[in-house]
Amino acid sequence: MVRIRRGAWTAALLAVTVTGSLMTGCTSGGGRADDGRGRTPSPSDTGNGLSNAGSVLAVKIDNVPEARPQTGLDAADVVYAEQVEGGLSRLMAIFASTLPKAVGPVRSARESDLEVLRQFHEPTLAFSGAQRRLLPLIDSAPLNPEPPGKVSDAWYRGAGKAAPHNLYLRPQRLVGSAPGDTALTTGFRFGAAPAGGTPETSRTVRFPSARFTFTWSADRDRWLVAMDGTPTVTTDGTSVAPATVVIQYVKVRTSKYHDVLGNNTPYTESVGSGTAKVLRDGRSYDANWTRPEAADGTRFTTPDGAPMNFAKGQVWVVFAKA
Template structure:
């Protein structure tokens, strides 16, 4: 598929939210058919949770201009997403509820790109290795991540190198600044 920035009309801004939360992509402009499930989950594994984990019912990841909070719902067996303190809803008005949330700690540096005001766009380094927290089933599991090159998926493993399985359902990967 072609790079989104090079395709005429691939991006559009919605009128119901303020920037930057109103930028959307038209996938059909980039590829004639939807990718297979394998392409969408390259490196992801689904199944039983690893042993251990620590109970956790809420996690917030903060950025300079936004915050995302994931609250565990035992009734729904999902994480309820809020953005900047307000429930995050689909365009149909349903709550966004991933089954697994991965907080992947990465290096974030300045890129060569700037907006019209001269602010530098951050560059998130997702090739390499580091740590991650995997939230599923109301628990957090410490994990390691590794991605050898941009064409590869990311592997998530336990400290002893065993794959970390995600819960069946939607997975959110949230990049956070490594300390």
């Protein structure tokens, strides 16, 4: 399949402002010229309206109280939790093994997302928009940006929530089918738990204005997620319950970007090295992480240097300030 460099599209991306009811309440997003068939072509267009083949789908998901319950979050292979403006948090869900019928609410992208996504081969990033000065970086990144308006029938406004917390994506209309777990080039290893560890029934990770609590359920062999003290369930009532939780301690610094209220956008550095806590099988394990280059996956090891295996199933990675 022939892939086209996205740099040539930058002017068009910046020039287009998506209007209408679909974009009500969203931050600014890019767009490309209509191809005459009611849709806009993707840089990796296959000719059938689908934006990727063999690559993961990453979706930015809102998780402030007004956005809950979310849709499709339980189907993700990996969920990243990062700090954003005002000490709040936002999620980025990675889909490879399966695609739910809908995902959302979808919100805007951040600069840190581009570094996290470098470990995948030309992933598709679905997002509601971005800070205008960030759009050229998104356009030049090795990914397929998909804001609303490019594939219009892939997006819709849901009932029951006010904008901007009601924008949803139909993944199959955007990317067709799931690429399979071989597209998960995260560097994660799955297998038997290492020796040792400490029994753990609950662990809370705090951001300045948000918190995540993971509680072990022996009946389900999973960690039940709560955000800001409220159990995390999807719109169909399914509990979000990863098999492995990684609390990855990273440097969180200020960036050159701000939101409309003037709050600085934190930048989470996911390249480098540091320590982590890995929760699996009702136990907590000390671990080290390393990711020498942005294009590398993240390698987790035990303190003695052996590979740190994860339990098979959904993985949550919470980027906590070191």
